[in-house]
Amino acid sequence: MTYLSFPRQHARTQRFTLGVPRAFAIAPGGDRVAFVRSRSGTEREQLLWVLDLPAGGAQDPVERLVADPAAVLGGAGEELPAAERARRERSREGSAGVVAFAVDRAVELAAFALSGRLFVADLTAAGGAGGEGAPAVRELAVPGPVVDPRPSPDGRWVAYTAGGALRVAASGGADSDAGAGTEGGADAGGDAGGGAADRALAEPDGPSVTWGLAEFVAAEEMGRSRGFWWSPDSSALLVARVDEAPVQHWWISQPAHPDRAPVEVAYPQAGTPNAEVALALFGLDGSRTDVVWDRDRYPYLASVHWSPAGPPLLLVQARDQRSQAYLSVDTASGATKALAVEEDPTWLDLFPGVPVLTPAGELVTITDASGARALKVGELTLTGPELHLRALLDTGDGDFLVSASAGQAAAAPEIGEIHVYRVPGGSAPAAPVRVSAEPGVHTAVRSGGLTVLTSATPERPGPVTRVLRDGAEVARIASHAETPSLTARPRLLEAGPARIPTAVLLPTGWQEGDGRLPVLMDPYGGPHGQRVHAAHNPHLVSQWFADQGFAVIVADGRGTPGRSPQWEKSIAGDFAGVSLPDQVAALHAVAELYPLDLGRVAIRGWSYGGYLAGLAALRRPDVFHAAVVGAPVTDLRLYDTHYMERYLGDPREQPEVYEANSLVGDHGLVQAAEPARPMMVIHGLADDNVLVAHSLRLSTALLAAGRPHEVLPLSGVTHMTPQEQVAENLLLLQVDFLRRALGTRPRR
Structure with a gap:
């Protein structure tokens, strides 16, 4: 067996997430659970599985494989359409295969896309797991590339997006009428696995228009990754129309490949126009009814819900996110009625x-x-x-x-x-x-009398997935995740008078009397990014850094989730003045408990954590002596509307707030203190979320000011770093930089 270092193992297993079951769908009768999972802890390809739970418990639960992408595609490698790559980047999805699927109401039919092709699977069939002739999986011959296929509640149809259009195909099942509601049957031609009567319900009326896809800020910031919703009776769909014409366009180049044209992206920078989003109701009978609400007052479509309990329900937000309305939709006229309106002087969360x-x-x-x-x-x-x-x-x-x-x-x-x-x-x-009984981090899915409970604890690696009926465990869904080669030992505490949630990780085997330890602060430290979890695996990288000879401190200061509304909203208008002092406070509080060398303190972070690391080195060099600045947001005016305007307001109205909180400004570094501290700046050149312009502007300003720093550009890497070699070497290079900057030696 080949030995893998922890950095390589961590990268190869995608942070030990491969092999873990996820994306559960429970049949209403409680006799079946569909989910995805890879075959092992190192294989990226996700497969579709079903756990059968015989009624009455007379037989043991049985797992069966429904769809194996390798067999379904006949051994061909997966090729992702651009729209699907964008969806996965927004959801931070780094695996392959059946990463997502959608089901009908009975959880009998599943739909998924592979390489832009549309497949449906019979979740009740006991047949094969994909491949030619396998009864469980069929391909529907439709125009592609297919993105986000979703069956109708009755299972007769599958809606999907392709080429900016919202299309519907007959599922080809026993109850499906391939010609129903169509003019002349299928317009796609072909007959794969049962015949697919296919047609477009909504087609783009301009080059900047798409139907059925979520716009950038919805997918990146609002948690809305979809753009169409079936009616409960399967006769119609609500479909989002997105027009990106008002959005400014940026270009992401590939410097390592000068022969390739830059990629054009529509990026709604803070203070600039957003995409225009509307809704229309399309009937399978060919009808169209536009949905009407005050889109000038509430331009953000945050959420859509449509169940048998009533008419469609919309959540729409004002651009400043201080007001939002819950609207019901009259499906006959498209008119909307406010069920409730909420207001908050700071912001409203989703x-x-x-x-x-x-x-x-x-x-x-x-x-x-x-x-x-x-x-x-x-x-x-x-x-x-x-x-x-x-x-x-x-x-x-x-x-x-x-x-x-x-x-x-x-x-x-x-x-x-x-x-x-x-x-x-x-x-x-x-x-x-x-x-959930045991201390830890838990989540669940419930339907049909079953609850699928996933639990992670500090004492064991990886989550455990239990299937409960009436509170009693009736099955477990196995995880194939690898066991980490090291054990994380986080000491969880509340630091200082503000009771900042904090995890402290010390070198394995460290004992009192071993001397003072150099310190590595390892935060995210901002909105949406809780890092202090009562679970094992989230602390593995921090433990690895600790084992290199550091006391590692992870502090969730004000602005991070999970504490209280006031805690989260205290950063309004003041990232720098709240996030950074809380890191300093946590450091000093931990120093009262453990022997820390406060003359050798470094900080590392990614995204907001990278911003915070740069902020620490520039504004508190009396505390921090080196910083690893990963994918940082340095000029806050270059980030997106929905995120940045929520916290700092509109830069057209409050430019001074953006200038005060940014690491760089129009005239170079702002509010930088002496002495200058070394920084390692890391950024993926293909990042379409935090563009590399942030790090380039920081480097330019640092160079102009004569401040020591080194830049590590990652060719072809986005805001994620799923590439195995890149992810491994990033950890090793950071440790090398920290040792050089702090003058420490490898731990023996």
């Missing part, structure tokens, strides 16, 4: 799983109320300050399944823990019931 309607038609939201983040049904608030709501996982007939952290009124702090709770419904609030 949460997974809401808004939805209960089976009785009541509006369900997550809202900030009386200093807490709570679950609200209609006018009734069901949870209090004992919980800090993270997401709504399921809406049942009489209860709600939620993800939550301990709130400000919790009996005891639960540092880094996220639990699953069942919140009773009814006319009066009742105490939530915790579903």
